Amino acid sequence: xxxxxxxxxxxxxxxxxxxxxxxxxxxxxxxxxxxxxxxxxxxxxxxxxxxxxxxxxxxxxxxxxxxxxxxxxxxxxxxxxxxxxxxxxxxxxxxxxxxxxxxxxxxxxxxxxxxxxxxxxxxxxxxxxxxxxxxxxxxxxxxxxxxxxxxxxxxxxxxxxxxxxxxxxxxxxxxxxxxxxxxxxxxxxxxxxxxxxxxxxxxxxxxxxxxxxxxxxxxxxxxxxxxxxxxxxxxxxxxxxxxxxxxxxxxxxxxxxxxxxxxxxxxxxxxxxxxxxxxxxxxxxxxxxxxxxxxxxxxxxxxxxxxxxxxxxxxxxxxxxxxxxxxxxxxxxxxxxxxxxxxxxxxxxxxxxxxxxxxxxxxxxxxxxxxxxxxxxxxxxxxxxxxxxxxxxxxxxxxx
Numbered sequence: 222x223x224x225x226x227x228x229x230x231x232x233x234x235x236x237x238x239x240x241x242x243x244x245x246x247x248x249x250x251x252x253x254x255x256x257x258x259x260x261x262x263x264x265x266x267x268x269x270x271x272x273x274x275x276x277x278x279x280x281x282x283x284x285x286x287x288x289x290x291x292x293x294x295x296x297x298x299x300x301x302x303x304x305x306x307x308x309x310x311x312x313x314x315x316x317x318x319x320x321x322x323x324x325x326x327x328x329x330x331x332x333x334x335x336x337x338x339x340x341x342x343x344x345x346x347x348x349x350x351x352x353x354x355x356x357x358x359x360x361x362x363x364x365x366x367x368x369x370x371x372x373x374x375x376x377x378x379x380x381x382x383x384x385x386x387x388x389x390x391x392x393x394x395x396x397x398x399x400x401x402x403x404x405x406x407x408x409x410x411x412x413x414x415x416x417x418x419x420x421x422x423x424x425x426x427x428x429x430x431x432x433x434x435x436x437x438x439x440x441x442x443x444x445x446x447x448x449x450x451x452x453x454x455x456x457x458x459x460x461x462x463x464x465x466x467x468x469x470x471x472x473x474x475x476x477x478x479x480x481x482x483x484x485x486x487x488x489x490x491x492x493x494x495x496x497x498x499x500x501x502x503x504x505x506x507x508x509x510x511x512x513x514x515x516x517x518x519x520x521x522x523x524x525x526x527x528x529x530x531x532x533x534x535x536x537x538x539x540x541x542x543x544x545x546x547x548x549x550x551x552x553x554x555x556x557x558x559x560x561x562x563x564x565x566x567x568x569x570x571x572x573x574x575x576x577x578x579x580x581x582x583x584x585x586x587x588x589x590x591x592x593x594x595x596x597x598x599x600x601x602x603x604x605x606x607x608x609x610x611x612x613x614x615x616x617x618x619x620x621x
Contacts, residue, residue, distance in 0.1 A: 226410030227558060228418065228487065234402045238411055241403060242558050245386040249296060249562075257460045259295045260566055263288050264573045265457075270304065271578060271608045278583055278605050281431060285424040285570070286313050292566060293419045297412050298362055299382030312358045315351040316420055352417075359413050383415070384408065419559050422482050423566050425600045429480035430472065430571060431580055432601050433529040435588040440531060441580065444469055445611070448576045454612050458572035460565065466572065467541040471534035473567050474541075477549040478522070479529055482598050484513035486551045512548060521546045581607040 227238040249256040267288040271279070290313050291301040302309035363384060391403035434441045451465040452458050463470065489508040494501060502508070519526045522533060534542050550557035557563070574580075582588040589604030 225407050226414045227407075228411075228414035230407075231490065231492070234407070237402045238407055239558060241387065241390055242383075242411060242415070244390075245383050246296075246559070246562060248381070248386060256296070256562060257565055257569065260292050260569050261457070261459070263292050263295065263301065264569050266291075266301075266304075267570065268573050268577050271574070272610055274608065276607055276609050278607060280603065281580075281606050281608070282317075282424070282428045282601075282603065283313075285427045286317055286420065288570070289424040289427075289566065290316070290416070290420045292423075293416050295382075296562070297383040297415055299385065308358055312355050313420075315354040316417065318347065319351045319355075319417075319421075355417060356413055359416055360409055363409055363412060383412065387411075415559065418557075419562070421598055421600070423563050423570075425482055425598060426473075426476055426480060426563075426567060427570055427574075428601050428604075429482070430476040431606065432589060432591060432604065433476055433479065434472075434580065435582045435606070436591065437529050440472060440529070441575065444472060444575050445579070448572065452572075452576060454576070458569070458576055460568065462572065463568055467535060467539055468531065469572060469575070470541045470568075471531035473571060474534045474547060475529060475531040477567075478516045478547060479527075480593075480599060481513045481516045482549065482600075483551070484511070484595060484599050485597075486510040486512050487555065489555065510551065512551060515546055515548060518546075577611060578608040579611055581609060583607060 225234070227235070227242050230238060246256075249259065267284060270284055270288075271281075287304055287309075290309070294309075295301050304310075387403060387408050391401060391408075394401040394403065434444075447466055447468045448458065452462050458466070486509070489510065491502050491504055491506045491508060494504045496502075515521065517526050534544070534547075536542055550560040550563070583605055589606075590602055592602060593599045594602055
């Protein structure tokens with residue numbers, strides 16, 4: 222379970238880190254440097270990068286990984302990186318390899334003794350090496366932002382970011398003589414948790430959305446029609462448009478449901494003995510929640526629960542439904558700390574992408590496989606697509 226960071230810690234340490242993280246992320250929901258504005262800036266770069274490919278065959282997953290990682294960097298570190306930055310590219314590539322190797326390593330969660338077998342049959346060592354690359358970059362950047370001296374005033378007065386807010390909260394508690402877990406070790410571990418989880422889940426959801434649409438071409442036509450009707454072609458979509466785009470909202474929700482990006486959520490541990498009917502779970506037992514069993518249950522979603530059908534999230538009037546069985550961000554006190562940010566990212570990325578492009582399979586009659594690569598997350602196998610601009614002259618280009 223781990224003993225530091227916002228994702229895997231427990232007890233008072235986890236409570237303080239989670240509360241601090243939620244408070245910091247809420248700060249980006251308002252003001253001139255709002256979350257939506259930061260995401261919109263990165264999406265401008267994203268769609269223009271796609272346009273630069275001039276309809277050639279591309280690896281869309283690469284661009285989504287880089288762009289979503291840059292959103293996280295902008296929030297956490299207060300800066301974005303060039304698509305060609307060697308350090309950043311290496312980190313994103315490491316995250317991609319982690320996802321690719323996660324299928325075998327997931328078995329170790331259930332049978333821990335497997336990690337002691339000789340060789341690297343379950344890819345666990347490869348994952349550890351790639352995680353080390355990710356951690357090294359993040360720790361290096363954090364070290365550059367945190368002065369060696371006790372005076373961190375210059376850090377807290379820098380451009381708004383997760384690290385500066387965290388350090389400010391840390392100093393406030395120290396000056397008041399309050400006990401706090403907000404030390405540098407938990408800062409580094411929390412940043413690594415947010416960077417890894419925030420990049421993979423959102424970018425994979427966007428990739429799955431494209432894949433499902435390639436297998437249901439009528440869905441993309443409906444998304445285009447709604448965007449053209451409600452937003453037009455003279456400007457890019459913003460969060461203010463979300464309420465007028467229920468069909469796109471249903472497409473996003475159905476993607477999250479069917480893809481089930483984090484099928485088993487994070488590991489939990491019982492803090493006390495729990496009795497469920499006649500079954501007793503001892504204190505200290507590791508528990509793995511099965512979100513997938515809810516998101517794919519035919520009793521809840523119908524006989525076609527294994528098919529992509531955005532209509533299940535629309536009522537008879539075409540309004541977007543909010544269903545309590547929809548829990549891609551988990552449930553309870555450990556609900557995903559980045560849920561609000563992920564929702565904004567998914568809407569702005571998909572609305573801008575589909576407004577500007579028609580996305581096509583390289584082989585119309587043979588779209589990419591829907592077979593998932595299931596590890597800690599459920600990610601699609603690598604695939605390539607064509608992004609054809611729907612209109613070239615109406616939207617003003619943005620600088621990358």
